[in-house]
Every structure is written in structure tokens, then in C-alpha cells.
Amino acid sequence: MADAPQPSAVRALWAARGVAVVGVSDRPGSLGQLPVRFLERYGYHGPVAIIHPSGGQVMGLPSYRSLRAAPGPVDVVMVLVGSDRVEAVIDDCIAAGVGTAIICSSGFAETGGKGAALQERLVAKARAGGVRLLGPNCIGTVGVAAGQVTSFSPLFSGEQTELVPGPIGFVSQSGALGYGAVSLAFERGLGLGWVVNTGNEADISAVEVMAAMADEPGCRGILAYAESLGDIAALRAVVERGVPVAVLKAGRSDAGARAAASHTGALAAGDRVVGAALRQIGAVRVDDVDELLDAGEVMTCPPLDGGRIAVVTTSGGSGILAADALEGRGLSLAALRPETTADLDEIVPAFGSTANPVDVTASVMSNGALFDRTLDAIADDPGVDGILACFCVLTGKDVDDVVSSLSRVAQRSGKPVVAVRTGADHLAPQANAQMRAAGIPCYQTPARAVRALAALRTFSRERPSSAATARAGLEEALDRVERPSPAAPRRGASEQEVKDLLAAAAIPVPAGRFVDGPEDAARVVEECGGAAVFKAVVPGLVHKSDAGGVVVGVTADRAGTAYDQVAGLGGRVWAEELVSGGVEALVGCAPSPLGPVLTVGVGGVLTELFNDVALRLLPVTADEVEQMVDETRLGTLLAGVRGAPRADRAALVEVVCRLAELVASWPTGFELDLNPVTVLAEGRGVRVLDAAYVAPVTTDAAHPA
């Protein structure tokens, strides 16, 4: 191990050539003893150096006064001393050239202001000295294959605990929950390769760890528990390399988000944005620990190239539950072709079912050759993308037969096969292990299996295009027309200023101009085509409508009265053409901790009522904008509801793309709301009827340390 090349600073978390531990003593209950014991117990082959001020025997082992004095190579040091003594250890790291420190100590940012300052100082020192930090306030890491248990989790004290190696990485911002989940993974036989608890993430983040895990040649997927996600672009890069990623993102609710803030000191990203971003980059978001591990089981399956699932069962009830779950998860019951049904009719008795879900009956199951024929007929159907086999009480030889038949068809067809066994473990204690050995994930209920299949479908999709491609796609959608790209509006810009700027970017707004006194009112109405909207332009007047500052449908004969009413508010009067009919959309852009977010959805009065909007991080492709429209009822509305004409969807999509292009050059942090954007009948385009801009906050007051 000492001959191996030096690992990168992050890779040292699981592939260190040698380890040092600071904070070990002979005092009973000394936490530092744990990793020393664990490294021995789990077979770590590299040198383990105890750093102790005495330089004498500790735990019956030699200790060293400093990292410099310890025999090398030391790639990682585990720090379990009081928070006030950590800085000295970093000094020692710098002096000894140790590149990575796992700071288990608490008493930093998680305790508030003083601890946060201490943490900041620590990071500054480490950065200056070229040392990378994990934590503080973390429970450490595991390199499973190497037995590198650089962790003090009580999991590794368990008498029966064994490390179960495998190709999946596991990253958790929470220590206790993370190692609890790891224990459940090992218990079910789900092998892990690399386990990291990132704690406060003062330096190394969960996403950076995930990227490094993805670099491991054997990595087949990554599971993560996260309370905040920072660098979404880096995570996107992991997914784009073809590494499946599933994230249990906590802090979903308002209440949960508050708890997250007090737990990690991190500002939680709006949960809806996180969900949209994960979907957008092709990661799977799960809701619970079980579901996270269930998703891990399918990471090593062959790809599921479509959503059409054949359900094979001996239990009608399980088949129905599977069918229910498929529909709820965006998959479908495969429609078997007539040849398949004809084949099945020859095999399956009358009290079974040859329609999907296929109820093969116990009599077919008890005859291995018949069951094989059934599975082959189904797997050979080109309309079947994957097979879900559901059983209940399986015992004895039945288990061997089922495993051998499923394994055979999986290998022969190359299609994913997933099993369900809704029965007590003791009825078939080896069943799950046999299934796993045959590459067939096995779940306890149909609903859980279907959730995992849905995750596999996401893992199997073509990776979303990268940001660069997105930009290219967007430009293509806009036909590479040379356009001006106006800078962001000034702070406090009026509706009219924002609209002028939109118009300059080829985003259509109603024709209009300021009314030049009462005698001009009728003339401007005629210019607008005989009907106009008058709007008050009064600096600081936000709720124009409520104040009587908007008059809709002004005709020439009423123009004077309308002018007097609106001008009476003390500002100027803007007149613009009256746009009636059409579908009201909302198009907006707002900042988020993950970057600027584009919002498209149902506009007008329905916006706040139904909150029916789709979100995407910028940049977006035209395809993504189309998806946004279809994710919401806007798609249905644009197609024409109750006899309404089909609306100009293409024009809306183009305008959204133009907007995405326009704001790309603006300084981040602004908010822009176009609502309503009226989408007229097909061929007649769109008009942005109202536009509001909020400039970025320029102070840091909103970001407490």
C-alpha cells in the first residue's frame, strides 16, 4: 500500500496509504480509540499512527508527538480533539505535508457565531497550507475494500457488523443517519465501496465527494443523503458521465427547512427548486432511507430502455398492486402482442391470466420448463422493456427454481428483471441472497419494486445535454438571428422600461406610448386600434390596479375621463393596445442557491390559485421549455379548452427561449415576472401584458454567516 501512488486529497478519504489519528488516549471511552480498533478489526493494511503529546505507549501501541514524527506515508489524519485544539493539528498537517484532515470534533459552525468564526479561521489556515478538510462535526469515512474505517460510528463496534464491499458510493451530510443507513445497506447485502460523512462541509462538500467517487473505476452509482446541495453543475457532470445518482434530499417542508437551517447552518435551497434541478440533471430524488437503498439495488441492472413493464405473478393481488404502482410512477403495463398472448394461452391454465399482469398460477410455477417458456415468451415480446416477477409465500425448492428461471431469462434477454417476495424471511432465508447473486434485485412489496424500476428508468435515459449543449440548442432554436442583447434594467425600472427592453430583445409587448395630456387621450386610443389600456406610471406605486391606476378597454369617447382618473394618481399615463382573448401564461426568472431559475406555467388569476408552474435552472434548451409547458396545465390550455382556438404555443416557446438567452448576461440575483403573457390564437403570437423587475440585493445582509 505504501508503494501505491499518492491519492488525491479527496480520494485519501477511502484510499489512504497510511492513516494518523489525533485524540486517542487510554482514558476509558476515548472516542479516538475506536478508529484505531476499527482499522485493525476490518483489516486495514497501511500504517496507522497514533499522535499523542506524550509520545509514549497509547492503547499498547507506540505514539508520536507530531505528524512530522510519524512514520509515513500519512495521507489522511483523523482529528478527534476538542475544537480549540484543531488549529494546532492543521499546523502540524501543513508542516508534515499531510493533505487531508477528517475533523470529527464538534463545536464549530453548528453551535453558532463563535464556532462559525473558529471554523472560518480553520478553513483559511488549511487553504493557505494546502490541506483539505472533511467536516468538522463529522463521523468520518470508510474505504470498504481496503478496510479503511476512518470513522468512530458505533456501527463498527457491532459484534456482527461486517463490511460488505460493492460498487456503490454513499455520501451523507448527516453522520448518525448516514451510518444507520449504511448498516441497513450492509444488512440487506447491498455492497458499498466508499462511505463519507461530510458534516459541516467547511471545505469538502458532498458533491465534490460524489465527483471523486465517480472517478473510481469500479463505481456503478452513488447514493446521497443531503440537507443542502451547492454545486449543481458538478453534480450534473457526475450524472452526465453515466453514473447513476439517487439523492435523499431532506428539508422538503417549510418545517423541515427550518430544521435544516439550524442543523447545518446552511441556507436551504427552496425545495421545489431542488426537486426541479435534480430532475433536470437526471438524478433520482427519493423520499426515505428505504427508498434510497432500494434505488441502490437497481444501479447495477442493465438499462431499462422504456417504461413498458410485464408483470409475472402467482398472486393476482400482487399483480394488481404492481399495476397500481406502475401507473403512479410514470411506467406502464406493457401491452403484450397477440403472438405472446397466444403462446401464453398454451401454457397458462384457465384460472390464471394471460393478459398483463400475467397470473401464471402455482401449477405453472411448479414446473420449471413451463415457467421458463412463460418468461421467454414475455421477454421476447418487443413491447416489453422489463420484467417484474411478484411472489408471496415462497418456500424450499420453489426459491431455487424461481431464481434459476429468472436468472436464465435475465441473461438471455438482457432486459432488467426485478423480483418481489412478499413473505417472511425465515420462509426462504437464502432467497434474497440468491436473487442478488443472480443480479436480480428483490423487494418486499410490489410498490417498492416499482419505485426502484422508475429510478432505473431515470438512470437509463440518455443523459441530459450539458450546459454548453443547452446553450447551443437554445441558439439553434432561435435560428441564430442577430439580436441586440440588452443589459439588465436599472434598479426600480418601471413596467414600461422593462417592456421596452423586452421589445428590444424581440419579445413582443403591446404597442403603446405615453399620453401627452388629456387632449391626446382620444388620439392615442385611435392609434391603439380603437380600444386601449391606460396605466398609471407613478414611481413607487406597485399595486396600480388596486389604486384605480389601470383602466381596461378605453374607447375614444371615454378616453378623457379615463385619462383624468389615471392621471389623478399623480404620475404619467401610459396607453397601450388592448389585447383580448388568448391564454394567460406566466414566465419568470428568480434567483436560487442553485442558480437562476426559469419559471413557466399557468398565468393570470390562476397562478396563485393553482400554483401550476414548472421550474428549470438556466440555461435551458427549447426541448426543456416544451417539457415545462407540458408539465403544467398550460399545455392543455394552449391546445384549446371548451371550444377555444388552439393558441400560438410555438410563439410562447420562442419567447421563453429568447428570455432565457436575454437574462443569461444579467448579473445574478434579479427577479423578473412576466404575468400575464397572453398567448393569442395560432399564428398571432404572444404579448407580454405586464412585466415586473426586482434588482438583485447588493448587500450581504440577507446572508448571515
Add this chain to the structure above:
Amino acid sequence: MADAPQPSAVRALWAARGVAVVGVSDRPGSLGQLPVRFLERYGYHGPVAIIHPSGGQVMGLPSYRSLRAAPGPVDVVMVLVGSDRVEAVIDDCIAAGVGTAIICSSGFAETGGKGAALQERLVAKARAGGVRLLGPNCIGTVGVAAGQVTSFSPLFSGEQTELVPGPIGFVSQSGALGYGAVSLAFERGLGLGWVVNTGNEADISAVEVMAAMADEPGCRGILAYAESLGDIAALRAVVERGVPVAVLKAGRSDAGARAAASHTGALAAGDRVVGAALRQIGAVRVDDVDELLDAGEVMTCPPLDGGRIAVVTTSGGSGILAADALEGRGLSLAALRPETTADLDEIVPAFGSTANPVDVTASVMSNGALFDRTLDAIADDPGVDGILACFCVLTGKDVDDVVSSLSRVAQRSGKPVVAVRTGADHLAPQANAQMRAAGIPCYQTPARAVRALAALRTFSRERPSSAATARAGLEEALDRVERPSPAAPRRGASEQEVKDLLAAAAIPVPAGRFVDGPEDAARVVEECGGAAVFKAVVPGLVHKSDAGGVVVGVTADRAGTAYDQVAGLGGRVWAEELVSGGVEALVGCAPSPLGPVLTVGVGGVLTELFNDVALRLLPVTADEVEQMVDETRLGTLLAGVRGAPRADRAALVEVVCRLAELVASWPTGFELDLNPVTVLAEGRGVRVLDAAYVAPVTTDAAHPA
């Protein structure tokens, strides 16, 4: 046992004084051998008689040629012969006075027409002879305490299978899935008292079984797997007696419903109706087998008298996941009172959290007295209805300490306490059993525990009022005003006829009358207040608007033209006052397999777009109508959106109540759609602008056998 009084026919399924089995032979693999073995293995004390045509030794035991010849008492006979031989067994039952037959044989309605006819004949014979049937096509029943395993499920062949007695009933329409779930219940230590698989339900239904289980003195709750639910009133009666009921209702999706139809031959009730009905009667609906058993665990908890939960944890991550789940399940994080927080501040160190979720930290946990103080402070807070304690990797003595502290606070406070342990079983093999013994349900993840708490909250609510009370409540809401109660409209009634009938029941419709020729048109507009709606009345013309048969906003000067247009369609012309503004609601009534369903929600063009409606089986109370309004966005709309005035919600609720009262006397099977019902500003009432009636289908063509 022979001295016990004769059980009722359904109770004999689990409390028979003696059992007979028909269909046992010495042939290897004879299914009939299984219950004979099981009854002995699991300690059934009553006589077990094998019925065999030879009358000789079978399985080394004496057999009897007929039930009449068998030594009594025989309260139940288990039938495992071919479908063609079942009728003869029923004859024998009648002759011997055996009141209950468990028909395990398949080949009946589940195989289609011929089998269905056989099943019908069987039921007719049994009814005439006073014999009750379970099945056919079922796997039998278990009386757990008595060891009455009148089932041939392979579960009972499992070497390690043990019956785990308890106070919960389990009913399943599916045999394999049902016994799979039972095996999982036993495995986790969830004790069951009575297990029944109802199969085809030719006679005894799942709901009838549930009612009989509820009659058992020790019954604390009932779990059910159902693909169809018939007698919802009987199920309601079970819930109203205070017995918690959780139902895993399968056939949720369209695809699932199709599978259900082919599985049981039952017409699946529209799933949305089933969901609404279960909610309405106070039963809990679950989505998966795990969740069903999880709900069973809380049936023996003390009531959860409110939704405010205190989360106590040593894992910040678990606390956040719990908080997330609470919000999603209609529960909330309790806001601790200042005294509680002050108490906690004295106990919990700075790196913990004294806000809810309370992160007590490992140092508090390792000190039993401190942990007890923490729990007491929380439990004593009157703003806390229940406690959720979340742990991860618990090992060794920690488990005993946690159990003893939680058990102590549960007993002392009388509030429900639920635990989470997110860690491998082998780390603390006795933990779950210890928790269970202390009356504390323990789950593997926070989300599962919270789902169970939400179920407990439903079980703990005041039972919904019975149908009789509902009627009384409704009449009270209508101030017992004497009203005519018109009979149902005639088949093919026009909009105007339906509206006349509504008006007669004090349900307001726009004032209007037929136009008496073109010269009358202007006059009728004046009568309507200067603006009217003209509608074509042409028998058979359904889509009036599309045909140009509706003109809105007719003024006197345009009355003649409008009349000509509408009259041009070949029928008469109806004119009514123009009702403008207001909020559009939908009020309707439709038949369902569970009875007539009332529908209230967002009306007009938004109906089909957002499908935002609430459903209730009739009868309803005025309170339930209020809830229906609040379940949908209609509640928000009526309160006034974007400056719109508050609408006359009270008038809408009254009209819905009147409608519910009106249709109560109509023959079932009709459909009635009032859409839109315009709700005007407060104090101005509602108007039913459009009404359509579809008479009941009178043939049975729509109900294939």
C-alpha cells in the same frame, strides 16, 4: 371446546368447536392433508374429522363417509375437492346441519361464464339450506389463539413459522398476498387474532367478516386487503363502534382496475369514490403492504388527540426527515412553549437543539436521568399531542436505556410515543421486541413512523356521525323549513324542466321564460332586467353552445336577431336573466357501486382543466359540505381572489344541502350536473346557470354477470 356455545356462521371461521375436512387423500401432494397437519401442529383442541368416500384410514386417521357420520360438533367444513364435487358437499352440510363451508376449490366465477354459473347454483343451494359459504377460490382462515389453521397456505408449512396471537383482525380478498402479509406480520411480532381470506366472496364478504371480527371482545383493530368494497354502510358501522380499520385498497389505477375486474369478476368501484368513502367513514387507506402492517402497530396505542408532534432525536438528519414527513401527512411539529424550551436549555448542550425537532445529543442520551427529564419536559407541554423518538445506530445498553425511558414517559403522560430505529437489526436484536413489549411501536425510518402516526390520528378522531345523524344535521342546517320535495325529473328532461324542479326545491335558478315569438323577444329582455341569455330548447340537442344555440348578453335592441339565430335551430327559445360575475362552482351527483356520490368543486371551464372536486357518499352533513368546499380551491375562490369580493359561501352550502336532501328520495342511478353554479357576492346568493339530468339505466345490460 365442545361445551362452548355454537358460534355464529362467520365466527366459526376462527372459533369452530370442531372442524371437518373434505378432499384429503393419501396421495402425495394432496392439499387436503395440509389443514389436517396444520390443525394438529398449531394445537387446535377441537375434533378434526376427515371426510372420505372410503370411510377407511386416511393419513393414518379414521375417516367418515359423510358429515352426518362424523362425530360432532362440526361448525365448519373445509372443502378442497374439484369444483364439480362441491355441490354434493353442500348437500351434506345441509343434511348434517353444518352452518359454514370454506370452499377452497377453484374453477368458479374467477374462470368466467361456466364457473360463474356453477358458483351461482352453489350459492342458491347453500342459501336455501342455511349454509354460509366462504370463497370459493380461497386459502382459508385462521383462529390464532385456538390454533384453528383451517387454511392450506404454505406459510404454515414453514419450519420456523409460529402463530403470533394478538388483538388485530386481518381480512384479505387475495389469498397468496394475504398470507404473505400475515407472514410478515408474525415475523415482526405484530400479533393477529383472526385471519380470513374471502376469495370470490360468493356469499360471505370481507366487510361481513370485518363486522364479525369487530364483535370479538378483544378486537383492537382490523387490517384489510381489498380489491372491491361492497357494503360501505356496514364498514362504517364497524368504524363507528370505535374499531380502527385500515384498508389496502388495490385497483387504484385504471390499469389496476382492469386487472381487478379480471381477477375477482367484481366491478371495481371508481377508485376516487372508494378513497373519498373510506375517508368519509373514518377508515385509513394505505398504499402498500408495509404501510398496512405499520398502521396495525398503532391500533393499540392511546389516542392521538391532536396533530402536534414533538420529535426527539440524537440525529439531526432523522429529525429533519421526520419534520418533512409530518408536514406531508397533515400533522405538524409542535411549537414548544417557552417554559419547555427553558427547561430543555438547562439539559441540552449547545451543539444540540432545544427547538422541535429536539436534538438531545448523545451526551444526554447516555445519561438516563437527563434523558428522562428531557422527555418529561416535552410530554408535560400541553401543546404536544404525541412524541416521536428517532434513533439510528443503537447498540447494547443504549437500547435498554432508551426503552425504559420511553416506556416511562409513555405511561406517565398517557400520550402516544412512537420510536424510529434506522439501523441494522443485528446491532440491537431485541430492540423492537422490547419496544413492542413496552407498547411503543418502532419503525425503521422517520417517514414510516409519521405515516403510522397519521393513521393513529385518524383512528383517534371522533367517529363521523352515522347516516341517521347526518340526515338530522342536514335538516337542522336547512332550518326545518317546510319545502316541497319534487320527484326526480322525467327521462330526457330539458334544462328548463330540471331548473323548474330545482326552483320548486328552493334552489335558485335565473328568472326566465319561453320567448313567445320574435316580437316577444325585446319584451322578455326587459323583464330580465335589460340583459338576457337566449338558449335553444331542441329535444336531443346536447351541445347547445357549439351549435350556436346559446347567446349571452342579449340586449333589447339585439333581441330579434338573437331570437332568429336560436330559433333557427328548430326548437323553442328560452330567455333568462343574465348573471354575470361571481365564482363558478360545480355541484353534481352520480351513482357509484358504493351508492350515490355528491360532487362539489371548481366549476366552469376550470372543471375539466384542474379536476378539482371533492366527493362524498350521500347522505352528508352541512359540516361535510363545508369540508368539501375547503378541500378544493373553491374555498379560496369563494374567499375572493385578486381583489374579487367575498362570495356567498353560506348560500352555496345551503344549496348543496338542499340538493342532497332533494335527491335522497330519487331512484338511484341518476346523474345530475349543475355547472356552473354561480356564487355571487356575499348576501346575493347563488344561481344554477346550467343543469343536466341523466336518468338511471333501467336494463341490467351494463352489469354483466
